[in-house]
Structure formats: C-alpha cells, structure tokens
Amino acid sequence: MGSAQAADTAKGKEIVNANCAGCHGVGVMGAPKIGDNADWSKRVAQGFGALVDNAVNGKGNMPAKGGNPALSAGDIENAVAFLLEDAKVKLSDKQNTKPTVAKAAEAKPKKEAAAAPNAEANAQPTAAANAAGAAKKKPVNTFNRLMKSRAEWNPPPFEDGIHDPENEDVYALQQPKEAFASMPSNAFGNHVDWVKALENGDINPRFDRMDPNKKPFVMDLNIVREVKGSMPNVVYPHKQHTEWLDCSNCHPAIFIPKKGANQISMASILMGEKCGVCHGKVAFPVSECRRCHSQKK
Ligand code: HEC
Ligand code: HEC
Ligand code: HEC
Numbered sequence: 001m002g003s004a005q006a007a008d009t010a011k012g013k014e015i016v017n018a019n020c021a022g023c024h025g026v027g028v029m030g031a032p033k034i035g036d037n038a039d040w041s042k043r044v045a046q047g048f049g050a051l052v053d054n055a056v057n058g059k060g061n062m063p064a065k066g067g068n069p070a071l072s073a074g075d076i077e078n079a080v081a082f083l084l085e086d087a088k089v090k091l092s093d094k095q096n097t098k099p100t101v102a103k104a105a106e107a108k109p110k111k112e113a114a115a116a117p118n119a120e121a122n123a124q125p126t127a128a129a130n131a132a133g134a135a136k137k138k139p140v141n142t143f144n145r146l147m148k149s150r151a152e153w154n155p156p157p158f159e160d161g162i163h164d165p166e167n168e169d170v171y172a173l174q175q176p177k178e179a180f181a182s183m184p185s186n187a188f189g190n191h192v193d194w195v196k197a198l199e200n201g202d203i204n205p206r207f208d209r210m211d212p213n214k215k216p217f218v219m220d221l222n223i224v225r226e227v228k229g230s231m232p233n234v235v236y237p238h239k240q241h242t243e244w245l246d247c248s249n250c251h252p253a254i255f256i257p258k259k260g261a262n263q264i265s266m267a268s269i270l271m272g273e274k275c276g277v278c279h280g281k282v283a284f285p286v287s288e289c290r291r292c293h294s295q296k297k
C-alpha cells in the first residue's frame with residue numbers, strides 16, 4: 001500500500017458504491033464526478049497522497065471519510081485509487097505520492113498485508129485476481145435472501161438488481177441504508193417493520209398516485225381463523241392491510257368477502273396463493289409464524 005498502483009481498486013469500487021457515489025455520482029456541491037477524467041485530472045495535480053489525505057480529513061463540503069467514520073485510511077486509499085482508475089487518470093511518478101495518514105497507524109487486522117507477499121502480483125491486480133477476491137468474500141448462502149450478511153442488506157440502488165445501473169439518476173437516489181436507519185427494524189426482507197413505521201408516522205405514503213389528498217378507507221375488522229392442533233389461531237387484521245391496500249386488491253379476486261368462505265391452508269400460502277400472493281413477496285414471509293398465528297387458544 002502507500003501508492004495508487006498498490007491499492008486494491010476492486011475493494012475501492014465497493015467502498016465508493018456504498019459510501020461515496022451518493023455525492024460523487026452526480027457531483028453534489030461540486031464533488032468531482034465519478035468517471036469524469038477532466039474533474040479528476042485537475043484534482044490529482046496535488047498528488048495521490050494529498051487526495052487521500054483530504055478525503056480522510058475532509059475538505060470544503062467533502063466530509064471526513066465521506067461521512068463514514070467506520071472506514072479506515074486504507075479503505076479511503078483504495079477508494080481514491082479506484083476513482084482515478086475509473087476516470088482513466090494516468091499518474092506521473094511525481095503525482096504518485098504517499099498519503100501521510102499512514103494505513104499502519106489505524107487499528108486494522110494485519111491479515112491484509114500478510115495476504116500480499118508478492119509485491120509484483122500486488123502491483124498490477126489482474127481482472128482474474130480481482131474476480132477471485134470478490135468471489136472469496138461471498139458468503140455461502142447468497143441465494144437465500146434471508147441469510148445475507150448485514151453488510152449486504154439494502155444495497156445501493158445501482159446494485160440492487162431492480163434499478164437500471166446505466167441510468168445515472170440512480171446515483172441521485174437516497175441510499176436505502178441511510179433512509180432506513182431510523183426506522184423500526186425487522187429480521188427479514190429489507191429489515192424495516194413497515195407496519196410500525198406507518199403507525200409511528202416515520203413514513204407518510206400517498207394512498208393515490210395522482211391525488212396527494214386521498215386517504216385510505218381503513219376498516220378495523222379482525223377475522224379469526226381457528227387452526228386445528230397446537231398452532232395458535234390466525235388473526236387476519238383488516239386495519240393494517242387497508243392502511244396500505246385497497247379493498248379491490250383482495251376482494252373478490254383473492255378472497256370472497258365473507259368470513260369462512262375461503263379455503264386457506266399453509267400449503268396454498270406456500271404455493272403463492274391466498275395470503276401468499278403478498279406474504280413472502282412484498283410483505284413479511286411465512287417464516288414469521290407468530291405474526292399471523294397470534295391468538296393463543
Ligand atoms: C456529502 C457528499 C460527499 C461524500 C459522501 C463524499 N464526498 Fe468526496 N467530495 C465532496 C465534495 C463536495 C468535494 C469537493 C471538495 C472541495 O474541493 O472543496 C469532494 C472531493 C473529494 C476528493 C478530492 C479532494 C481534493 O483534494 O481535491 C476526493 C479524493 C474525494 N472527495 C473522495 C471521496 C471518497 C473516497 C468518498 C467516499 C468514502 C467521498 N469522497 C464521499 C463530497 C462528498
Ligand atoms: C389483504 C387482503 C384484504 C383486503 C385489502 C381487504 N380484505 Fe376484506 N377480507 C379479507 C380476508 C382474508 C377475509 C376473510 C375471508 C374468510 O374468512 O374466508 C375478509 C373478509 C371480509 C368481509 C367479511 C366479514 C365477515 O364477517 O363475514 C368483508 C365485509 C370485507 N372483508 C370487506 C372488506 C373491505 C370493505 C375492504 C376495504 C376497506 C377489505 N375487505 C379489504 C382480506 C382482505
Ligand atoms: C401470512 C400469514 C401466515 C404465516 C406467516 C403462517 N401462517 Fe400458518 N396459516 C395461516 C392461515 C391463514 C392458515 C389457515 C387457517 C384456517 O384453517 O383457516 C394457516 C394454517 C396453518 C396450520 C393448519 C394446517 C394447514 O396447513 O393449514 C398450521 C399447522 C400452520 N398454519 C403452521 C404455520 C407455521 C409453523 C408457520 C411458520 C413457519 C406459519 N403457519 C406461518 C397463515 C399464516
């Protein structure tokens with residue numbers, strides 16, 4: 001470490017996406033834009049080391065470490081090296097200076113240094129080496145969205161597989177991690193308890209896309225479905241559903257509006273029918289038995 005060439009730009013990319021792109025994507029408050037060769041060429045005149053130091057300590061409207069104190073100086077070094085590489089900025093020998101905020105000064109596991117015994121291999125990371133590094137970090141059960149590690153919850157919009165990463169407006173969107181930080185939490189999905197969030201007034205969603213003043217017609221009617229055996233009974237609450245949904249979202253396509261008129265079983269829910277039309281897809285999943293089976297016998 002200690003120079004632009006020795007930095008791990010694959011790691012840098014992850015750090016930038018998670019911490020820096022919110023401002024550097026569109027150039028908030030004059031931040032040099034990601035991928036903008038002219039912007040970054042100007043900045044690098046002072047040397048790589050000075051850029052890293054300024055990013056670590058903050059400069060003008062640039063908060064120290066991009067506002068995330070959990071990042072180490074080494075993380076920032078990797079991030080800045082990525083920003084320069086990504087903008088195709090070539091460093092002269094004179095510009096390739098060392099940051100004064102020494103990486104070693106930070107309390108960080110020494111494993112990284114030990115894992116790079118070959119200076120030559122480290123100097124020019126190949127695409128294959130980067131890919132191997134990325135693959136190594138993937139936890140085993142990535143296919144199971146309930147088992148993602150905390151760091152992988154709520155990825156930024158350009159990485160979530162939903163938004164189009166080619167559209168530069170995704171960089172202007174608020175980061176979900178930031179938006180969700182103050183909301184009541186849950187153990188699944190995007191880890192927000194949306195029912196509580198609505199109850200607390202943390203969110204104030206429009207009921208109608210076109211009409212900002214339209215209010216939902218909330219019906220406070222619980223339907224208790226008795227369950228044979230030892231499982232507690234199911235309480236289906238109209239209140240919490242009609243705060244979000246229109247009657248026509250369920251009646252009559254999914255449920256006939258008459259108590260006991262519908263055959264509902266766990267099998268059908270698991271197959272994506274009845275309550276399973278939403279639960280496990282856009283509402284809490286079947287694993288949360290007690291949220292539905294909430295009435296003791
Ligand atoms: C809140 C917005 C914001 C965030 C988040 C942010 N930056 Fe910046 N950054 C700025 C602004 C604004 C500037 C321009 C500062 C100036 O020149 O006065 C800047 C400038 C920089 C510079 C150039 C410094 C110089 O000496 O010219 C670097 C390098 C940099 N940022 C790196 C990062 C990295 C790495 C991250 C993520 C860890 C990050 N920034 C996150 C707003 C941000
Ligand atoms: C999320 C789905 C959902 C939504 C939205 C919903 N309902 Fe229902 N509704 C149900 C279920 C489930 C039952 C129980 C059916 C059963 O027991 O077989 C039910 C039962 C009913 C019943 C029968 C009550 C009884 O005692 O027989 C009425 C009336 C009714 N709903 C009206 C409404 C109205 C009016 C709205 C909108 C304000 C609405 N529902 C919204 C799912 C929904
Ligand atoms: C989204 C709400 C919901 C969740 C979550 C849920 N259930 Fe159910 N469960 C129901 C409904 C509705 C019925 C049908 C009750 C009836 O007979 O009318 C049911 C029925 C059952 C029955 C009776 C037999 C059958 O298959 O219909 C058992 C046993 C059961 N659930 C176990 C569980 C267990 C264990 C979990 C957690 C792994 C769970 N349920 C999670 C809604 C839910």
Ligand code: HEC
Nearest residue numbers: 194195235236240244249274275277278282283284291292
């Ligand atoms: C049309 C979609 C839809 C259907 C069908 C549906 N739900 Fe829901 N349900 C939601 C949404 C959305 C929420 C709120 C978000 C969340 O909690 O994930 C919710 C929340 C709930 C809650 C939580 C209330 C609280 O206080 O936390 C319960 C319990 C529940 N549903 C049970 C059921 C049962 C039982 C059925 C089937 C009889 C059912 N739901 C069918 C969409 C649906």
